[in-house]
Amino acid sequence: MPTCGPTSSEVESSTTNAEEWETFAVVDALAASSGLSVVRENDAACAAIGQFWVGRLSAAQSFATLYMATGFGCGIVEHGALARGASSNVGEIGHMVVEVDGPPCWCGSRGCLEMLAAPRRVISLAMADPALAARLELSGAEADVRRDFAAVGRAAAQGDAACATLIEGSARYVAQAMLSVVNLLDLDRVYLAGPGFAEAGPIYLQVIRDVVTRFARTRDIHGVEVVLSDPARDAAAVGAAALALQQSLTPHMVVGRD
Numbered sequence: 001m002p003t004c005g006p007t008s009s010e011v012e013s014s015t016t017n018a019e020e021w022e023t024f025a026v027v028d029a030l031a032a033s034s035g036l037s038v039v040r041e042n043d044a045a046c047a048a049i050g051q052f053w054v055g056r057l058s059a060a061q062s063f064a065t066l067y068m069a070t071g072f073g074c075g076i077v078e079h080g081a082l083a084r085g086a087s088s089n090v091g092e093i094g095h096m097v098v099e100v101d102g103p104p105c106w107c108g109s110r111g112c113l114e115m116l117a118a119p120r121r122v123i124s125l126a127m128a129d130p131a132l133a134a135r136l137e138l139s140g141a142e143a144d145v146r147r148d149f150a151a152v153g154r155a156a157a158q159g160d161a162a163c164a165t166l167i168e169g170s171a172r173y174v175a176q177a178m179l180s181v182v183n184l185l186d187l188d189r190v191y192l193a194g195p196g197f198a199e200a201g202p203i204y205l206q207v208i209r210d211v212v213t214r215f216a217r218t219r220d221i222h223g224v225e226v227v228l229s230d231p232a233r234d235a236a237a238v239g240a241a242a243l244a245l246q247q248s249l250t251p252h253m254v255v256g257r258d
């Protein structure tokens with residue numbers, strides 16, 4: 001039984017906005033209650049795994065999947081294997097600093113991508129315009145982050161100028177973060193996945209593609225494709241299913257495909 005959450009039952013993992021889950025032994029609890037084997041992986045990694053399998057990608061391909069829900073995560077696959085780092089917490093792109101003197105972040109740093117570009121930031125800016133908030137029927141409540149962000153994204157995709165400005169503002173920060181990831185890892189493909197891209201994905205795609213195409217250090221050596229995962233909303237679920245299948249077929253492999 002796969003579940004999307006912090007990675008690896010042996011490793012203490014960090015998650016955003018879910019500190020109460022960090023010490024909860026979810027793998028053991030689910031295994032005990034279901035009688036099934038349980039694999040734990042985070043949503044961004046699941047999305048990357050799903051892309052690898054569903055997209056029938058070559059094992060030689062190196063790519064990153066940027067996952068946006070209420071925050072950001074980044075799953076990185078190199079030569080068919082998921083990058084894991086020292087503690088299976090690879091891909092905390094939400095805490096990449098994109099503005100040195102930016103607003104303080106709950107992680108202790110300043111100017112993190114999450115503080116400047118995540119759905120909560122976009123909603124906060126939209127709520128500052130009472131007419132816009134009323135027109136889109138935004139609540140601004142924590143429980144409604146996904147719904148509110150979807151409303152802004154949908155309006156932006158339909159040509160609402162104020163909402164398009166908000167989404168493009170978010171996308172510019174995301175694009176700079178992804179440019180750094182591309183340059184750091186010499187990637188030739190980036191996927192955008194997750195419910196955050198479900199409504200305004202094409203706007204994010206255009207802004208990120210433009211920045212990466214113009215500024216990737218390796219642009220004269222190879223292209224860098226930026227692709228909207230289809231369906232963007234369900235990418236992590238597809239990956240979780242692929243992970244369970246993979247674990248049962250090749251239990252010696254943690255992630256990846258020959």
Ligand SMILES: [Zn+2]
Binds near residue numbers: 094105106108109112
């Ligand atoms: Zn941070």
